[in-house]
Amino acid sequence: MRETRRRAVALALFAVVMALLPLFVSTYVVSVLIVVLFAAYFGQAWNIVTGFAGQLSLGHALYVGLGAYASAVLFVRFGLPPWLGMIAGMAIAALVGSLIAALSFRFSVTGVYFALLTIAFNEFTRILFDHFGWVGATSGLFLPVANRIRDDLLMLRGSPLMFYYCLLALSLGALGLSHFLLRRRIGYYWQAIREDQEAAEALGIDVFRYKVAAMALSAAMTAVGGAFLAFYDNNLYPDTVFAIGRSVEIITAPIIGGLGTLFGPILGAFVLTTLGEAMTQVSSGFAIDGLKQWCYGAALLLIVALQPAGLWPWLERRLGLAAGRR
Amino acid sequence: MSATPLLEVEDLSKRFRGLQAVDSVSLTVPKGSIVALIGPNGAGKTTTFNLIAGAIRPDSGRVRLDGADITGLRPDQACHAGIGRTFQLVKPFGALSVLENVTVGALRASADMATARRSAMAILERLGLADKADIPAKSLTLPERKRLETARALATKPKILLLDEVMAGLRPTEIDAMVTTFADLARESGIAILLTEHVMRAVMALAEHIIVLHHGQKICEGTPQQVSRDPAVLECYLGTAAAHA
Numbered sequence: 001m002r003e004t005r006r007r008a009v010a011l012a013l014f015a016v017v018m019a020l021l022p023l024f025v026s027t028y029v030v031s032v033l034i035v036v037l038f039a040a041y042f043g044q045a046w047n048i049v050t051g052f053a054g055q056l057s058l059g060h061a062l063y064v065g066l067g068a069y070a071s072a073v074l075f076v077r078f079g080l081p082p083w084l085g086m087i088a089g090m091a092i093a094a095l096v097g098s099l100i101a102a103l104s105f106r107f108s109v110t111g112v113y114f115a116l117l118t119i120a121f122n123e124f125t126r127i128l129f130d131h132f133g134w135v136g137a138t139s140g141l142f143l144p145v146a147n148r149i150r151d152d153l154l155m156l157r158g159s160p161l162m163f164y165y166c167l168l169a170l171s172l173g174a175l176g177l178s179h180f181l182l183r184r185r186i187g188y189y190w191q192a193i194r195e196d197q198e199a200a201e202a203l204g205i206d207v208f209r210y211k212v213a214a215m216a217l218s219a220a221m222t223a224v225g226g227a228f229l230a231f232y233d234n235n236l237y238p239d240t241v242f243a244i245g246r247s248v249e250i251i252t253a254p255i256i257g258g259l260g261t262l263f264g265p266i267l268g269a270f271v272l273t274t275l276g277e278a279m280t281q282v283s284s285g286f287a288i289d290g291l292k293q294w295c296y297g298a299a300l301l302l303i304v305a306l307q308p309a310g311l312w313p314w315l316e317r318r319l320g321l322a323a324g325r326r
Numbered sequence: 327m328s329a330t331p332l333l334e335v336e337d338l339s340k341r342f343r344g345l346q347a348v349d350s351v352s353l354t355v356p357k358g359s360i361v362a363l364i365g366p367n368g369a370g371k372t373t374t375f376n377l378i379a380g381a382i383r384p385d386s387g388r389v390r391l392d393g394a395d396i397t398g399l400r401p402d403q404a405c406h407a408g409i410g411r412t413f414q415l416v417k418p419f420g421a422l423s424v425l426e427n428v429t430v431g432a433l434r435a436s437a438d439m440a441t442a443r444r445s446a447m448a449i450l451e452r453l454g455l456a457d458k459a460d461i462p463a464k465s466l467t468l469p470e471r472k473r474l475e476t477a478r479a480l481a482t483k484p485k486i487l488l489l490d491e492v493m494a495g496l497r498p499t500e501i502d503a504m505v506t507t508f509a510d511l512a513r514e515s516g517i518a519i520l521l522t523e524h525v526m527r528a529v530m531a532l533a534e535h536i537i538v539l540h541h542g543q544k545i546c547e548g549t550p551q552q553v554s555r556d557p558a559v560l561e562c563y564l565g566t567a568a569a570h571a
Contacts, residue, residue: 183439184439185433185437185439185442188426188429188430188433189430189433191419191421191422191426192419192422192430194421195418195419195420195421195422196417196418196419196420198381198401198413198417199413199417199418199419199478200419200430201381201400201401201402201405202379202381202401202402202405202411202413202479203402203405203430203431203434203478203479203481203482204402204405204406204431204434204482205402205430206402207402260421
């Protein structure tokens with residue numbers, strides 16, 4: 001029980017530090033922290049389906065894109081507030097995620113083949129949007145950039161600081177939701193399915209239903225992040241929003257931080273983004289293309305070789321926050 | 327066997343390509359009784375279990391549990407119908423603690439977390455795993471994993487337990503302890519047990535009724551005394567010469 005209290009204190013401390021941090025750092029650092037929070041949140045959303053339920057999705061940029069386009073197009077075309085668009089995006093993403101999951105799991109497409117299928121749908125959708133004139137096709141969809149001084153939370157028009165706090169709230173919310181779900185029947189069932197599907201079935205778990213549910217929730221959460229991304233970036237191109245590279249980036253932070261852990265995606269996002277940013281700074285003098293990607297690859301390799309469970313389980317033990325004897 | 331049948335298997339058959347794995351096997355397990363399914367390796371014992379528990383669909387035949395037809399149900403549906411099974415090749419949820427493993431089973435019977443954890447803990451105590459409750463299942467020894475399999479299946483509150491070689495690899499004293507556990511369980515809770523086992527010490531001590539399979543067919547059934555004297559059984563286990571000796 002001592003650990004439980006220490007974990008709560010550590011979490012509160014983290015939340016307070018994150019909330020106060022922008023008051024003491026430059027706007028540049030805030031912009032980096034926004035990238036960290038995006039990576040953390042997408043990682044947390046992906047962690048639900050792959051970390052908890054054990055179903056490897058390599059096409060999560062699909063749901064980022066659906067959330068981004070749904071909210072942006074409803075705003076640009078009909079002037080609807082992004083919060084409504086977000087709900088539409090969540091519904092569409094959940095539906096598409098469930099369809100992909102149902103299609104594959106009904107026909108026993110699992111493991112690597114399921115992962116390939118998620119990539120395929122990610123790519124189909126990118127190409128579809130490349131030809132989707134109503135949302136701008138390849139020439140892109142642009143949100144009118146209003147002044148960035150007054151914060152309009154309803155329309156999500158405003159300063160980076162507003163986005164920082166929105167994303168912080170989102171990430172802490174995802175942490176709370178993950179924590180809550182892992183301690184309920186659904187969380188136990190997801191982990192059982194991840195560990196051994198056949199044994200899970202024999203214990204009365206409707207494996208199909210729970211896997212589809214994990215995918216739907218993960219996709220919907222990802223779409224929310226996509227909506228914020230659209231309103232933060234103000235421009236959407238299918239080739240960047242739905243990029244396979246984004247799908248790969250989404251999964252890197254949670255793997256480095258600790259797949260299936262609660263805090264791993266957040267820690268991984270900090271480590272990776274800081275590393276990437278440092279590399280960009282270092283290499284700006286002599287311009288080595290793709291140095292950042294090289295570093296991501298090297299970080300991934302090091303983690304898989306030295307700490308396959310990720311950084312967070314290791315750090316958790318070091319900080320004396322690990323629960324029980326585990 | 328005059329008692330009311332809990333599990334009734336009727337003319338169950340399954341063919342894998344050229345191999346008739348199970349060939350019109352019929353058997354019944356009365357309420358609260360312990361029945362053993364024995365036979366040499368490859369006799370079709372595990373396939374029969376898989377057919378009853380829904381892991382494979384039978385080509386023909388019927389399975390009835392407590393009067394309800396459960397033929398061809400999915401494994402999770404069979405579990406809800408009252409079948410609790412263990413796997414011969416153990417399948418622990420490695421990253422979860424021992425208590426969490428059993429809690430997953432207990433959540434079948436109760437959606438309430440606190441209740442599920444309590445009933446899981448009671449089962450761990452009964453199977454002598456209580457002191458391991460908080461360690462990850464992957465660090466258990468093989469005999470402990472076998473007990474965990476049983477604990478998890480038991481936690482689903484089944485009407486019948488199908489135990490697939492849960493005594494393999496145990497020391498004689500451990501076997502005796504397990505035998506006592508199962509005998510108590512059947513007597514106290516009225517749960518029926520169908521078990522396959524190579525450990526004859528356990529089979530003879532536990533089973534009221536034994537069914538012998540060979541090449542997918544039932545070649546003999548009866549009390550342990552009857553079965554151990556049956557020429558056909560001796561032949562399939564020891565060869566023709568022994569049976570005629």
